[in-house]
Amino acid sequence: NGAEVSGKIIVKGQSTQPIEPRQIRVMLVPDAGPMMGGFFGGGPQETKDDLTFTQNVAEGSMRFNVNLPTGNFYLKSIRMEGRDVTDQAVDFKNNDRYHGVEVVISSQGGQLSGVVRKEEGGEVLRGATVVVFPADPERQSKSRFVKTVQTDQQGSFDAKGLVPGEYLVCALSNH
Numbered sequence: 001n002g003a004e005v006s007g008k009i010i011v012k013g014q015s016t017q018p019i020e021p022r023q024i025r026v027m028l029v030p031d032a033g034p035m036m037g038g039f040f041g042g043g044p045q046e047t048k049d050d051l052t053f054t055q056n057v058a059e060g061s062m063r064f065n066v067n068l069p070t071g072n073f074y075l076k077s078i079r080m081e082g083r084d085v086t087d088q089a090v091d092f093k094n095n096d097r098y099h100g101v102e103v104v105i106s107s108q109g110g111q112l113s114g115v116v117r118k119e120e121g122g123e124v125l126r127g128a129t130v131v132v133f134p135a136d137p138e139r140q141s142k143s144r145f146v147k148t149v150q151t152d153q154q155g156s157f158d159a160k161g162l163v164p165g166e167y168l169v170c171a172l173s174n175h
Contacts, residue, residue, distance in 0.1 A: 001094040001095070002058050002059060002092075002095075003057050003059070003094065003098065004055075004056055004057075005028065005054070005055045005057060005080075006052065006053065006055070006099050006100075006101065007052065007053060007080075007098075007099070007101025007102055008051055008053075008100075008101075008102060009024055009047060009051040009052075009104075010051075010103070010104045011105055011106075011107060012076060012106045012107070013107040013108035014107065020069060021046075021047040021048060021051055023067070023070065024047045024066070024068060024069055024105070025045075025046070025047065025066070025067040026045075026053045026055060026064065026103055027064070027065045027066070027067070028055055028057040028062040028063070028090075029062060030060060030061070030062060030063075031060075031063050031089040053103075057092050058092070059092055059093055059094045061089045062089065062090055062092055063087075063088070063089050063090070064090075066103060071107065071160065071161070072107060072160045073106065073107055073109060074106055074109040074144070074162065075163070076104040076105060076106045077102075077103075077104045079101070079102045079104075080098055080101045081098065087142050087144075110161075110163070111158065111160050111161075111162065112159045112167070113158045113159075115154070115155045115156050115157075116155050116157065116171040117155060124154060125155050125171065126152070126153050126154075126155055127150060128150070128155070128172060129148060129149075129172045130148070130149050130150070130151065130157045130159065130169065131146065131147075131169070131171075132147045132148075132149075132159045132167050132169050133169075134146070134165055134167055134168070135168050139165065144163060145165070147161065151171075
């Protein structure tokens with residue numbers, strides 16, 4: 001039982017690095033509540049070399065979750081049956097078949113780099129957590145808009161793959 005979802009990943013923009021299809025995972029996860037039994041249909045399926053995917057999903061309300069390759073990639077959109085379901089829950093019924101889902105990713109994500117210091121002109125903070133999140137409260141609860149990175153030994157950080165928009169930044173440290 002369950003539904004079957006299949007489609008293609010479309011990459012927009014020129015990437016300086018080759019894309020490894022197996023780094024991209026398209027999953028359907030429950031919209032709310034615990035994930036009973038883990039991923040449905042045996043777990044996320046690998047993306048094929050031609051950037052196509054097939055995923056089995058249990059009946060219920062699900063959201064798409066896309067793991068992206070390393071680099072400056074971000075999820076641009078997901079279209080299913082002509083409608084945008086990027087940040088939407090989708091109700092699946094047993095024996096449904098959805099073919100032609102389009103997952104659009106871009107290699108042209110925003111990037112933010114900097115250095116974290118205890119105070120202006122002060123000592124750098126190694127191992128601080130930098131959180132980059134949208135200024136728009138409507139987007140703050142959507143994980144594809146939030147990036148978390150650690151500072152290195154020089155207190156530097158580099159957040160890549162930001163969806164275009166306006167962001168706020170904060171740094172957290174145990175020091």
